[in-house]
Amino acid sequence: MFEEASEVFDNMFKSSFPLTFIVFIPAVLILVSPLPAEAAHEFTVYRMQQYDLQGQPYGTRNAILNTEARTVEAEVLSRRCVIMRLADFSYDKYQKALRQSAGAVVITLPKNMSAMPQDIVQQFMELEPEMLATETIVPVYFAMEDDELLSIYTQTLTSSSSQGSLSAAEVLLHTATANGFQMVTSGAQSKAISDWAITSLEGRLAGVGGEDLPTIVVVAHYDSFGVAPWLSYGADSNGSGVSMLLELARLFSKLYTYKRTHAGYNLLFFVSGGGKFNYQGTKRWLEENLDHTDSSLLQDNVAFVLCLDTLGNGDSLHLHVSKPPKEGTPQYSLLKELEMVVSSQYPEVKFSMVHKKINLADDMLAWEHERFGIRRLPAFTLSHLPSHRLAQRSSIMDVRSTQQEHQGGSGGAGQGHLQPHREGMKTDGENLLKRFMLLSVQEEQLSAVVDWLTAQPRAAQLVDKDSSVVSTLEYHLGRYLKDVKRHYVKADKRDPEFVFYDQLKQTMNAYRVKPAIFDLLLAVCIAAYLGMMYLAIQNFGVLYSVVRRITQPKAKAH
Incomplete structure (x- = not known):
């Protein structure tokens, strides 16, 4: 320089x-x-969900941003990038940005979301479904806060807040002298992902005592969901369910190794994909087993299907059913076993059966067992949630907290909640229950599985057939079960059940800029300066004589 x-x-x-x-x-x-400060700051942003389900579009439909930053306090938000902090976020502010046709919305999140106050966490979880309920052309992003991004927000907030309380001249001067930030994304416009395959996994343990044995099916979906796919870790929903399915597979594989404890039931374990998208993996798996094959455990005598969903927190346990079980059925026996075990060994846990009929008019099924109920298979879902509408099932706030790590397993759903499921899976006439009780849950291994599951986002749009999530789950199932195989689901090309889109993770740059009026003001100042210099040069003789007269010392009087 x-x-x-x-x-x-x-x-x-x-x-x-x-x-x-x-x-x-x-x-x-x-x-x-x-230069007084760095000219730009680069950071990663995570775009809001964009998908189509049953022909209905959801989420944001745009992924390009190149506009100036403002906060929601500014009077004019049209064609501006509105920056909000999670601590100050509200649905009214979000709707204000959309109504004024903002250029984009960027919501900043703290790095440790589990340390956020519970009232803010609960409020945002309840707002996530409303944000996704309808599509919007305004691109919506989420970013993790750092010092630079917080400084950008603070400067933008100061600039946006002061404009409403100043006079017109002060606003003009402030606008000309203040620093602004131009927010620009480096990605392209989003487009539909073609031939995306949702992967599910199946494994089994064969019973002993004959060919026509009843089958018990244990199911859990592994994908997570939230307002932003790259921030959806799903610790409770459904990392807890998958971790318990794997632990059940390990325990029963031990029992089925010995003749004395080898039960007269076939056990079928199914880890499904696309659970958050109306259980697409389970739907296709049922079609393959019931409609397109002559040899399947599902076509034989199915005792019941047990779905594990959201078991990682709370002091309650609910058995969700579409049809109350009748006395004398295996389903009724499981219900009574659960009631007995909880009341005698875990009195602090509140257990109940929740009956909800399947509403085929709804676009989305409530629980995974309803997919089986539609095909007339006896099924129910075990969860600590009393209702499928609760926001914990579909939130980016569903992360593994420090409290959960200390509780062991899946945050309170370790041995206390796991033993009731396994208690009910005994066979009449055998000493399986007593033998099962002697087997202990490996809490360290259970906790390690949950740690691994919650260390990476598992949104369905991010987990393809080559994903480490699928390969690792396949490895664990292969350690305990036989005939482990994959099942793939691809959307129909003519009438797709689901459509996913790309550009869900991008790089954004915040460039420090001056507003256009600053260039005008600078041009006026330069023109005035050059004009003064021109007049001074043209009248240099006059200027020189004046300066000389002023600076020449006065003659002394004699």
Whole structure:
């Protein structure tokens, strides 16, 4: 930079000295002066969900951003990037940005979301479904706060808040002198992902005692869901359910190794994909087993289907059913076993059966067992949630907290909740229950599985057939079960049940800029400066005589 300055000086002295001195000295001073701050900040942003389900679009439909930053306190938000902090977020503010046709919305999140106050967490969880309920053309992003991003927000907030309380002249001056930020994304416009495959996994343990044995099916979906796919870790829903399914597979594989404890039931374990998208993996798996094959455990005598969903927190346990079980059925026996075990061994746990009929008019099924109920298979879902409508099932706030880590397993759903499921899976006439009770849950392994599951986002749009999530689950199932295989679901090309879109994770740059009026004001100042210099040169004789008269010392009187 100093070499450039010296070159400017050299050219200046070679030409007309007075004019070049007057014109170029200010430019050189600006050139060599250090910049007061960094000109740009680069950070990662995570876009809101964009998908189609049963022909209905959801989420944001845009992924391009190149506009100036504002906070929601500004009077005008049209074609501006509105920055909000989670601590100050509200649905009214969000709707204000959408109504004014904002250029984009960026919501900043704390790095440790589990440390957020519970009232803020609960409020945002309840707002997530409303944000996704309808599509919007405004791109919506989420970003993790750092010092630079917080500084950008603070400066933008100061600029946006002051404009409403100043006079017109003060606003004009403030607008011309204040720093602004141009928010620009580096990605392209989003487009539909073609031939995306949702992967599910199946494994089994064969019973002993004959060919026509009843089958018990244990199911859990592994994908997570939230307002932003790349921030959906799903610790409770459904990392807890998958971890318990794997632990059940390990325990029963031990029992089925010995003749004395080898039960007269076939056990079928199914880890389904696309659970958050109306259980697409389970739907296709049922079609393959019931409609397109002659040999399947599901076509034989199915005792019941047990779905594990959201078992990681709370002091309650609910058995959700579409049809109350009748006395004398295996389903009724399981219900009574659960009631007995909870009341005798875990009195602090509140257990109940929740009956809800399947509403085929709804676009989305409530629980995974309803997929089986539609095909007339006896099924129910075990969960600590009393209702399927609770926001914990579909939130980016569903992360593994420090409290959960200390509780072991899946945050309170370790041995206390796991033993009731396994208690009910005994066979009449055998000493399986007593033997099962001697087997202990490996809490360290259970906790390690949950840690692994919650260390990565598992949204269905991010987990393809080559994902480490699928391969690791397949490895664990292969350790305990036989005939482990994959099942794939692809959307129909002519009438797709689901459509996913890309550009869900992008890089955003915040460039420090001056507003356009600053260029106008600077041009006026430069023109005034050059005009004054021109008049001074044209009238140099007059100016010189005035200066000489002023600076010449007065003659002493004799």
